[in-house]
Amino acid sequence: MLLTNRVRELRARFNLTQGELADRVGVTRQTIVSLEKGSYTPSLLLAMNIAEEFDMPIEEIFRKGG
Numbered sequence: 001m002l003l004t005n006r007v008r009e010l011r012a013r014f015n016l017t018q019g020e021l022a023d024r025v026g027v028t029r030q031t032i033v034s035l036e037k038g039s040y041t042p043s044l045l046l047a048m049n050i051a052e053e054f055d056m057p058i059e060e061i062f063r064k065g066g
Contacts, residue, residue, distance in 0.1 A: 004065035008036040010054050025049040 034040035
């Protein structure tokens with residue numbers, strides 16, 4: 001199953017660098033890079049942390065796609 005996401009779009013809207021978002025959600029910058037490229041599927045905990053950081057429901061950020 002492919003998971004698509006809006007992380008890059010939201011990060012830009014919130015004026016955050018990849019490094020800043022990574023620090024805020026407790027991962028490396030490379031994890032954010034891979035997530036934005038679609039080559040990494042986040043754990044449920046990471047997806048929840050990202051949703052909390054953007055103050056959005058998780059399903060508005062991550063969707064099944066493919």
